[in-house]
Amino acid sequence: MRKLKISVLLKVGFYCLFLSIGLEMQARKFVHPGILHTTKSIERMRAQIADKEYPAYGSFELLKSHHCSQADYQPFGPFEVISRDGEFRHTKSKMEQDFSAVYQNALMWVLTGEKAHAEKSLELLLGYAGTLKRIPETNDAPLLVGLEGLKIIYATEMLRHTYKKMTVIQFNEISRMIREVFLPVMENFYHRKPYTNGNWGPIVTKAYMAAAILWDNEEMYDKAVDFYLHANDNGTIAHYI
Template identity: 30%
Template sequence: MTSRTSPHQHLTGTSDTSGTSGTPGTSVSRRGLLRTAGGLTAALAVGALVPALTGGTAAAAPAAFTHPGMLHAHGELNRAKVRVAAGDQPWLAGWNRLTANPHSAAGWTPRPTATVVRGGTGENYGTLYNDIHAAYQNALRWKIAGTTAHGDTARDILNAWSATLTTVTGNADRFLAAGIYGYQFANAAELMRGYSGFDLDRFKRMMLNVFYPLNNQFLTGHNDACVTNYWANWDLCTMNSILAIGILCDDAAKYDQAVTYFKSGAGNGSLARAVPFVYGAQGLAQWQESGRDQGHTMMGMGQLGAFCEMAWSQGDDLYGYDDNRFMKAAQYVARYNLGQDVPFTTYTWGTGQNCAQQSHTVISAAGRGQVRPVWDVLHHHYARRRGLPVPYITAMAESVRPEGGGGDYGANSGGFDQLGFGTLLYAK
């Protein structure tokens, strides 16, 4: 582990019933909990202990990054390995979903290119996301089953791209590519850290020189548009990439850039803007894209869920930030997509370069009930780790289980927005 020079703080936020004022909430430090209660023994009891903690501001995270420490920490990987070997359900069903996916086949041949284009003329980004998901899925098969052929395949895909890719470009969609594929690429590399023949240093250079500049450009300038012009998912995928690059490269400044934006950023990826209205009496909260459509709304559950899980692996409880604001939004989205009614408050935002005002006055039914592999990680955290009642999240997770991954939800880019396989990694 590498020392960090800019430790981030676990801060206490506020929440409310109207979205405008409120009462203090609590954010829990996972590392602080384990450190206080005594290491491994405490880790086994974390689900029971966390709900009992109340009040105060948690200590800063330790000055070192944990590896593996993104979507999958050692505990999740080891549990999947043990449970699959024992033939236990639902892990085995999740494993079978993984091994049936063509992207997880050993011997997948990468097709790296120097320039990736998303948006506009000459689009070729499908090659990149297919190879990323093949690398990730093969890395999972190596981590869980120990098969060298899959480890070699994942390594070779990552090495081929880091030796070739120099540019991600296109119209404004280039920022989506840099965000979504940046954090997914980093997660695949994190799984392969230390693998024989994997050129981690060269891969880090690719992430720092190709992906991060676009991530930073978008988060600080929003493509020269009004800061609220872009939907929450644009910020969130960008934040995910910066956070993942920070972890991969042991770069505290980048990690803290992403976490600070989550807490206080001006754009729609910051928590207060992604979840603009809280209905405290109902335990629900409205998502920023709810008036747009449900496909992108559920994509938001996946993007913010990934962000919170990566931070959790490094000791930060952003899941619980601002009195569980994200949990209430996930409950809201799940409830509506299960066919039940939810409240809706008119949502107004600024668009274009001049922040021209637009409004949503009703929730959108477009894409209602769409299946995306984003729910098991949320159920695992809130219902299992924290022991909180989240009936709508639980029902959604059960309806999607066992979760697949890239290639299981359509051949276009939307089917690759999430890495997936949450049942395999997060069942408990």
Template identity: 30%
Template sequence: MLKIAGTAAGAAVVTAAVPTAEASAAGAAFAHPGLLHTRTDLNRMAAKVTAGAAPYKAGFARLIANPHAQSTWTARPAATVYRGGGTPQNYATLYNDVHAAYQNALRWHITGETAHADTAVAILNAWSAELTRLDGSADRFLAAGLYGYQFANAAELMRGHDGFALARFQKMMRDVFLPLSSDFLKHHNGAYVTNYWTNWDLTAMACVLAVGILCDDRTAFDQAVSYFKHGEGLGAIKNAIPVVYSDGLAEWVEAGRDQGHALLGVGLMGTVCEMAWNQGVDLYGYDDNRFLKGAQYVAKWSMGGSVPYTANTRKKGAAGIWSGNETASKAAGVNPTMTRPIWAMIANHYTKRRGLNAPYLTQIAAKTAPEGGGGDYGPNSGGYDQLGFGTLTFTRDRATAAEASASPTPASG
């Protein structure tokens, strides 16, 4: 595990009550749609866009301008997808099609235009009829995690639609994506548990959680939630955010690596928290809002602010093969213009849904709005790590005091 050189303590002051006991969905039926978007969310988006309300109008404009959101998109499925090794390196085809399915599904829910529903269904059906394997280097675990949680979200939006082969799609998710991500959380590709940085665990957690919900698999859902709280790897919350400072900020361990991967990790942890929330489990508020403190830290740092960093050492390699240690002693340098479409979801949860004070999240969400999605942040794989469009999908009105202090309840739909 991480060895922390020195300690710091302190808790953030919040402005609204939070649950003293976490809501649990144990034993309850899963709510559908219930990944990143609930029926209430989808209805809100449609109503706000129809009314031309800000900032939804600007967020929707980014969606419909994206090439992936067009009903003319045609899927290019493959039986085997390779990332990091193998031939051909065709994982870009997969992530482009995944984002096209999601964006067309979202566009259909907002406008009711059936051409977009038909396109989303055609993409999902094409891949479930063809894909049988993810392969390559260790990067195959990233492919399973990233594209697994995203594909599950696209499918959840089309659940129950005429012509969507849901059972076949669920089988693909259980057979191709879930085993890799679940195994990574258990065995970390045969390496020491700290060999892989925070975002590796978080991609796997996001996939396991999303597939669990999509496939009504309580075991998978519980694995992801348990790992978030108590896992041994760097993606578990107390390892990802190892030190809480007296000013209410909390160190994001991957800030000692680089800005891009730290942003990726924050976005993925937010994704895990949001999907769990929509099933009645409050990971956002876990351990006295630890994620809020870590996200505030990364937001301040990414905008060029000064943040503390307590040195830590992680063990690398694999037993009997190679081993070594690496120490991160300070937060890496940043480019204040670097961004990912991650902030609207997190800022809206804490400031609107919960009514808490989060000035750095508020600033960076405003700075990066309106958020785009896959295809808007560069042509390489990093530009497709998040589904995006948070300004459109997660902007909400401020909650009432009663809503801000209530525990989450499973969504209906």
């Protein structure tokens, strides 16, 4: 009789456990705006700026004065092909500044509410979305898509959820560029044998995870987490730390 009671209790316990996991998975949602800054953190930064609270306000002053944070920033591109090394290495510093301007103007927009910054960030994003065709699979390609990809993904996330004048068509066009030009390099990196410094894996993974948040893609997000925890890469937690 006692064994029967224990058996029943175990079955009920496992049922409740799986039910709670199922409900948790159903309730799981990505926070927007997200990736780097949520609404709560943006509001905190705005308050620090308004109160001229240091060191936060000093950091904002540096951001505000940077040439890539200006609403009248003049881009070097857009380029059809970008690369950090190889045949198209001449685009490196130029496209990096352009993508920094995308990111920093999006950040200036959410911190100040000045529409000119949102307009500039969107203008630059659409310029590259309509022009960029390829990132060659050079040695530094994974580093490029990780570092620069995060900038444009973050900016797209911010504009998507805070700037009402960004249209669905514009969002889809930018997403197409990320999906067709940046994402394949990340996927290829995930399938290659380890050959880079340990920091490259997390750099690629954080951009991949950012894209997952942007598109509400749980499968991509879980893949990024699994790569960091279990993949055969120099940048996984087991190999790097």
